[in-house]
Amino acid sequence: MIQSRRSRWGNALTYAAAIPLAAFFLIPVIWLLSLALRTPAEVFLGAARLVPEEPTLANFRQVLTDGGFRLYLWNSVKLAFLGAAGAVACAAPASYAFSRMSFRGKPALMMGILAVQMVSGLVILIPLYRWMDRLGLLETHAGTTLLYVSAGIPVTVWLLKTTFDGVPRELEEAAAIDGLGRFETFLRITLPLAAPGVASALILNVILNWSQFLIPFVMLSETAKWPISVAIFNYAGATNATTTQLLAAACLVAVVPTLIIFVALQRLIVGALTAGAVKG
Amino acid sequence: MIARAARRRTATPPPAGGGPVPARPLPWLLPVLLFVGLFYLWPIVDALRLAFTDASLLDRDAAFSTEAIGAMLGSPALGTVLRNTAIFTLGSVVGQILLGLAIALLVVRGERNGLRGMLVMRTLVLAAWVIPGIANGIIWQMLFSEAPFGAINSALRLAGLPPVAWLSDPGNAMMSAIIATVWQGTAYSMILLYAALRSIDDTLYEAAAVDAATPWERFRFITLPELRGALLVNAILIVIMTLNTFDVIISLTGGGPGRATEVLALFTYNTVFYNFDLAGGSVLSILLMAISLALAALVAAFLPRAGRR
Incomplete structure (x- = not known):
């Protein structure tokens, strides 16, 4: 019983450490994706507009063609x-x-x-x-x-x-x-x-x-x-x-x-x- | 002895396949030997030779001279550059090893207890490693950007905190370069240490459980000693990788502000390909190689002797 309670605490601690670490590795890529999908106006809103309101693929189109x-x-x-x-x-x-x-x-x-x-x-x-x-x-x-x-x-x-x-x-x-x-x-x-x-x-x-x-x-x-x-x-x-x-x-x-x-x-x-x- | 050698020489045709066969390895090794000779050994010799000339990138004739060596080693910039290199390498290597070890321990513990999401964790860390260094620098520049849309500063503003000069302040710029490098390089340490952790004999931990060892004691007296070889090999590899690369720095800070993040590899590159000073660049590149070898030898001295593995 004691053993299992201890390992439950251990599991909670494992997640408590793993989640911020995972965020550290994930956020830069999320941010890149977020910027790539924005219009210029939304870029200037910074972190307040992490999920663009008017997502666009125009940036990809322009980069790939022009x-x-x-x-x-x-x-x-x-x-x-x-x-x-x-x-x-x-x-x-x-x-x-x-x-x-x-x-x-x-x-x-x-x-x-x-x-x-x-x-x-x-x-x-x-x-x-x-x-x-x-x-x-x-x-x-x-x-x-x-x-x-x-x-x-x-x-x-x-x-x-x-x-x-x-x-x-x-x-x-x-x-x-x-x-x-x-x-x-x-x-x-x-x-x-x-x-x-x-x-x-x-x-x-x-x-x-x-x-x-x-x-x-x-x-x-x-x-x-x-x-x-x-x-x-x-x-x-x-x-x-x-x-x-x-x-x-x-x-x-x-x-x-x-x-x-x-x-x-x-x-x-x-x-x-x-x-x-x-x-x- | 002679008889055996003679027999070996006359033993044609060789019995192909496994077993102790008289081998003629040269044709098999030839392509690799050619590449290593032409693209590694000869260039190193040539770089040594160039260091003793006044060669520039633009003209082909070069005369013997020791001026480049004096000029480079006496250059006022070199002190700053070497200091930057030391801070950058130390910070990046320590960061990568500690973070890599922490994640490897977490993932192994999670897997042992059947926790979900550990594969995702491992994948996220490794994915950063796959991203080209140049892209890494660009991505972190967008995060550290001090413009109104910079990720970190605009998040700080949302939280009501003052912005930080991540890239324009010399001290912060070095820290930012180290963070970006650690973000990418941790994967390598993690995967090496993960493999090493998984290969530790379980009976050691069972014995520790019988002795009622605390988690810290288990880590200190079983895990760390068992990881020693892997940690040192890992340290050698990433010290060398960190010393020799500058793609994250060139795209994140360009070596600036001023020379605040200009490391030896970038300084060498600039000397040759911006100042066209081939001789000076050769001197610096040999200095870089000498530092790499010295550090590798230093770490290797702590390796357990062969035969333990």
Whole structure:
């Protein structure tokens, strides 16, 4: 009896702490939505008009048509997916080797790959800017994609190694007996079995690439090539108090795609993050 | 030994599949090695080289010079920037770890007692992490805005309270930047600590129940020691992430007012891409890397030795 009363108190306390915390995380997004749906007149009413009396979609219409945000969205989709696919394609064979083969220097190499992830993008981008310029890759999506791939590789190698570790070897051995070569075994047996892990690595890369700002900001100065992160940054610099509702709409357009992907595939993503975390 | 090595070399074709196989890993590793070499290692070496030149972003020829190093390390702005970086990193990291730990504890406790809404809580926190840093800065600027329609100030006015200079006062601007960073980054700490909490052996708590330990004792003597590894790994990762990113700051305050929120990463960016001072920027970027490594090594020194896991 005492025990259950105590846990009821505990439950009440849990909620008492959880509700303000949830509000802290929710309110900024609610506010963004509220502003994006308002007319300019209602924007000036501030918090008094959290729920707009005359909600409008005109802001979204204007941002998507006149603001060029459809193009920016497309650029973001292109860069995010190409970068993610490239990172997974490069990392997968290496992760397989780390998972299945034993060779000299393996632990050092794996730690090295973990370590380079800690190097600031700035250190790398400063010299790379000159190389990209000389190679004619500045201002191109090809050059930008290469940088997205390299930014994604370290995390992806580790994620996929954990995934391959979880695939039983017996099936590969059976495939070997059937005369399949090592690379064929990897492509036709291991990869399909590891599909959920590969998919979550891909999605995680897409989400990280969608947030990427520094690389495209440095690489691309032509408006038509910008991904949405760079576009909203410049849009924010060009807007003023009378166009706050447009900036809010643009911001929401930038945020919603990854939010949808995330909420829909939360279990996969959380699984990937925690698998990496527990293994260290 | 030699015989074994010889046998290994002649063992072609290799029996594919699992087991201790003579491995030829190079072709498998090649793409990753190329990327790491070309896009990480070589640029680092090049940045070191550039630091000893007078290179600018605009011309291609650069001569040996140690002027940039002297100019940057002697720059009067650097002291302010380093102080900002220290406050921003410390505030953000401590905030993210404490809030992340608190939420992870709440969610785990809620789940254990079958409380509803815990998945929603976890989703809300993680959703903030998915939002791009630039958008994060813009969203918080709308919240902190000192115009009549700023969310927080107009709410304060409704409550009859005076407005606060969230972004135009230097001290407040730093606090605002930290709040926005914590809002976004807490998710990462939460999910790492959540996973670590869930993997703690239940029998430890059962033993504590037998000993009639109080909740605080359970936390202090079981939960915290068990979380030590996860907390330290988490600390290393977010210290480095916080030091190296400036997208929240650039879109929230732009480093201002004055230099009040200009951290080292943003200062480095400005040096290269606004002042076109490639050599100076290289010096700063190496300083940034050195600080990251030093802090990571410092935290790692507290890690339990391998083999415990």
